[in-house]
Amino acid sequence: MDILALNSQQQRNNRGPACMTINVPDTPELKEFYTRLPAQNLAPLWTVLSSLITPTPQSRCLPAVWHYKQIRPIIMESGELITAMQAERRVLILENPGLPGESRITESLYAGLQLILPEEIAPAHRHTQSALRFIVEGSGAYTAVDGEKTIMEEGDFVITPSWTWHDHGNESNLPMVWLDGLDIPLVKSIDASFFEKYPDDVFPQTRPEGDALARYGSGLLPEGYDEISKTSPVFNYPYSRTRDALDRMRITDKWDSCHGLKSRYVNPVTGDYAMPTMATNMQLLPKGFETEKYRSTDATVFSVTEGSGCSRVGETKLKWSRRDTFVVPSWVEVQHFATEDSYLFSFSDRPVQEKLGLWRELRGD
Ligand SMILES: [Fe+2]
Structure with a gap:
């Protein structure tokens, strides 16, 4: 780090x-x-x-970056020491240096890098914490949610909604690593944690792969569909579609001075964020782009999908490149500089703050 x-x-x-x-x-x-x-x-x-009661947010969270090249050997070493089955989930937590020992990357959110090796299974369980997966390396492993598998590719954003059975498996011949983002500290702060293991390692498959994306992610909703969850029924947002959307916007849209081109992942049923507790976004910063000064109350975790650059976060300068993760604390001024076309995935607790009327931002000085 x-x-x-x-x-x-x-x-x-x-x-x-x-x-x-x-x-x-x-x-x-x-x-x-x-x-x-x-x-x-x-x-x-x-x-x-x-x-x-402070005049402005005084977060203990510090700006930090985890360089993937530096930590990948450590992640792979964990794969030689413990199996996914033994660990339940073989994850190295990204601990914020301002919050050591607290298993969190920001005050309200948890992040970790999970490794699943070929032929491994991470057994089925469910919990009230919502989880997102953002695929950092690999291709062909799956996440199954309530009876539907989705095969994951680099850059895909995959959701495990609160209290849904889920397991992971790797049927490819290469390791897969993804960034886990969960609302664990948030759920802990209100003492609403429940967890259950499924009796078998794998939850039975009841729907064909790709069903949710075809059914809910095509600009259509089946007649009579009643919203049964606060989370998007589309549980895999493929990177190929996300990138294509940004690349088409690039042709005609104006660049936002603070964000470049930035799109949020949405729940197609409600138009709200894809997840009730975490906002997820993908943004494009073109080569040479320098964003204006920006701050917001939602501390934000970034994963570099493509490209490279650096960010000034308060007085700290963070250099980043493909597959790195970095964090910007609440109400600390940030400016990004892209040294090549850069696609940044990010997540934060913004939906929670907005629903409580607490979210604020400041553009420029
Ligand atoms: Fe889980």
Whole structure:
């Protein structure tokens, strides 16, 4: 991991107005008063108020990049040490350096790189956490969701909705690695985690491969279709279609000064985000493009599908190229520079923030 991070105090100093100042007296009587509070499960708000309610987001999350070339040998080494079956899911967590030991890449989201080797199966289970897979390397492994398999290719965005049975398998002769993104910390913060293992390793297949994409991803909805899930019924968005869409837009559309060309993955039934807790996007930055300064409250994880460049994230400069993952914390100013045509996948907790009326952005200075 390559990170040129400032310490957290320096980061805070660079992000806007200082915390609210409260002049708390420091009398012997107050000190003695404080000593009696814990026994009653009480605490004085006035000593912690300025750290609880800050003028701007003061995230512990730091800008960071994981260079795939650097970490791939470690991922492959894990494949020699433990099987997918033994591990349940053989994943190396991308831990934010500002949140060590907390299994999270941002305050609200988890990310990891999962390896599945030829002929391996990652057994069927389900959980209330929603999961996305973004395929980083390989071709031909599958994810099965509630009885339908989808074969995955590099750049595909695949969804495992909350509380759906899912298993993974690799019927190709090459390893496959994908980026997992889950709302684990978010679900943990509201204590809504449930998990169940399926009695067999594989959930029975009940629909032909490609059924969901054909049925729901063709600009059609079967008459009488009733929405039964908050998540898109299209659970594999193939990269070939995504890239084609951006390449066609490129011919006629204006470049957005902060995002280049950026499209969101949507639920075709509702027009809302494809997943209820995570926004997912693909954007194109053409060679030589430099984005304007931008910040938003949704800390964002990027996966470089194609291309190379660098991003200035606050005072930190992150260089990136194909298959790298990098993270931009909440309300830290970011500018991207593409040294070649670059396609960036990204995800964040923006749908949650929007539904709570909390999401903000700032374009330019
Ligand atoms: Fe899972």
